[in-house]
Amino acid sequence: MRSAAALHRLLDVLPVFEGDHRVRRLFTLAPGSDFGVDALAALESAGARTVPWERALAESYDLIVAASPKGDLDRLDGPVVLLPHGAGFGKTVSGEGAADSASGLDPEYLLRDGRPLAALHALAHPQQITRLAERCPEAAARATVVGDPTLDRILESRTLRDRYRAALGTGERRLIVLVSTWGPESLLSRRPGLAERLCGELPMDEYQLALVAHPNTHSDSGTFDLVERLPREVVLARPHEEWATLLIASDAVVSDHGSAALYAAALDRPVLGVYDGGTELLPGTPMDRLLASVPRLGPADRFGVTLAAYRPGVGPAAARDAFDAGAQGDALDRLRTEIYVRLGLPRPSGAAVPRLLPVPRRPAGPPAAFGVRVERASGGLRVERRPARIDVPPPHHLAAEADAAGVRAVHSAGLLYRRWREDSPGTPESWTAEALACHPGCRTAGVILSPERCLVRRRDWAGGPLTLRIEPLTGRGGAVLPDPATVLSAVHALSLEELEASLRSAVNCLVGARGWRVRPAPV
Known part of the structure; x- marks a missing residue:
């Protein structure tokens, strides 16, 4: 080797x-x-x-x-x-x-x-x-x-897709995998800001981003340096085996001219090209035909529009020329x-069978502070969360997890919340009152009691704390619930008149393509 x-x-x-x-x-x-x-x-x-x-x-x-x-x-x-x-x-x-x-x-x-x-x-x-x-x-x-x-190893491991996604914490989100070969014409060399750009464009409750980098890139710069160059929300695959599990777990792949995209195409995953041309890709090869047949994500192109232009079946057609x-x-x-x-030996009896790809490492959890954009849409309030450092599109408010975010985020947040544990001191009601008293810039304080229940207190609401009950949706694996922090952001964005009306009916919290009915009630 x-x-x-x-x-x-x-x-x-x-x-x-x-x-x-x-x-x-x-x-x-x-x-x-x-x-x-x-x-x-x-x-x-x-x-x-x-x-x-x-x-x-x-x-x-x-x-x-x-x-x-x-x-x-x-x-x-x-x-x-x-x-x-x-x-x-x-x-x-x-x-x-x-x-x-x-x-x-x-x-x-x-x-x-x-x-x-x-x-x-x-x-x-x-x-x-x-x-x-x-x-x-x-x-x-x-x-x-x-x-x-x-x-063959990848195809044999397809049945583990749900297990891989569970290990990655993907949930109901769409996993988008960026694939970069090595060298001066690679995605990381030509488009070093693409991952950060997608972090700003794609809401975190709807999308998860990951990167598969060529082993030579890991060897050249070192994995530590590679991690430091990436947004912290991007999952970096280890160069052996884990890259393949991410392709299996993925919903779409964004690739330069590196051959790993052909494995994604063989899996019939939508592929978007970001190769900007050069001398390395040979014309007429399977990878050249793949990039010629899939949409290209340009520097100013919207991801969702480009992905919608992908025509199912073109990826596997190109992959058939390679495999x-x-x-x-x-x-x-x-x-x-x-x-x-x-x-010169008799071969062992039985068939040689590919080894299944191992379950990937679980990446770090979501950030503790978000820039939250809330828009009134048909049927409710649409909530989009992005990393707090991103201000385009401009957020409606900053939401911070009080006992996980840093001091700057906590002091600046319009919404402070925490996830209640058995060993948490005091009571949820006392904590929300204390949070508003200690942080004059905070307008709403909330406590996540369980995946389906929250407690919230607003500075401008004279009626005291409210409980929120989230009605689950039925999904493929059972009950589907949002991160309750998105519900707290929706309630934070309600006007006083809308909050008053919600006590008689409900609030519809829209996250991605789904909507959850949230029922507020006095404590």
Whole structure:
């Protein structure tokens, strides 16, 4: 291996050898890549046995499995099985090989002294063999279609979508995943402010944002620096496995020309393109065809309007040019057959099955302070919450969770609230009175007692505290309720006349496409 990206692909194919006591799995890092440090760290955390490069050169091996043809692989003693470390062979890397040759199909790396590097070139689609034959017929003679083990792993894990979304805390929101490759033409390089822009455009109760960055980006800048560059509300996927779980969990994907979007397209997720052109994307490749067939999100385009222009079915059509439909589900088993022929061993009995993708980490919770926009709409009050730092569109008020937000937000909030616990001091009624007394700029204080009940006290309401009962909606998984803090914001925005009227009927709190009836009553 030469990089974390190559390592991750190798880890996806390890079930080929699962349970076989005759095979010993060793790893070595071929020198020459700037992105190898994270690969060694990943192997260390997994407890894998690594062999220093110089020692690896002194040994003989029955089989060498690699996911990149670059580096001095020909110096290792043993037959090489070469796998792609992406999908579609759509990108050329500046300064490496021929400018018109896809990374991974370049004869400069596939031939050594005029002879093919690999004993087996395991590809995902017949068109890839055709392209390889045009560039390097010697290597194409040793190529065969086995399918894409990573795609099979993703497809096998589709049934865990609800579990992934639960772990991410997505709920009823739409999960939008930004996908960035690495290099100067990537989303993060060309559109570094896109995530922040979407944080301002998309209300937090309706959308969740995440980023999948190429492993080289993690290796280049370090994950810590990458996190610091992103809005804190954006979920950053770990580079191995977690990126794929986010694609499964997603509702739409925004991508540059990196091949990860082809996996999203294979899942039939809507894809929006943000690639602004350049020299890296090769014309006529599956990724080029995908970006040509999906809407492009320009710097000034509204996300919702662009997403609505996506035509269902165009993504899977482009993905079919990258992944052979006849091999789907069988990639590991086909690869096992080919590999054991090269090993000269009987293959293990039974089929090689992809390992399910693990559940992602739960990200940090929502912010403790929001800029809240409340509009009177047909049927009620529409509540939209965004991070407090964002002032476009202008918010109606600042809402802050009193025991979770910072001093500045608490002192500036028009609505202060807290979530009541068994060990909370005093009573909800006394806390709301104290909050209004201690914070002259606060007009409303509320306490969330349960997902369906709140207590609220308004400075301009002489009738004392009110209880709020939220009527749940029936959803796919049972009762669906909003964050009660959105209801407190709706009641905060009522005029005195509207508040008086609500005691006789109800308040309709609209969040996204749903509306909840809220019934206020005197304590």
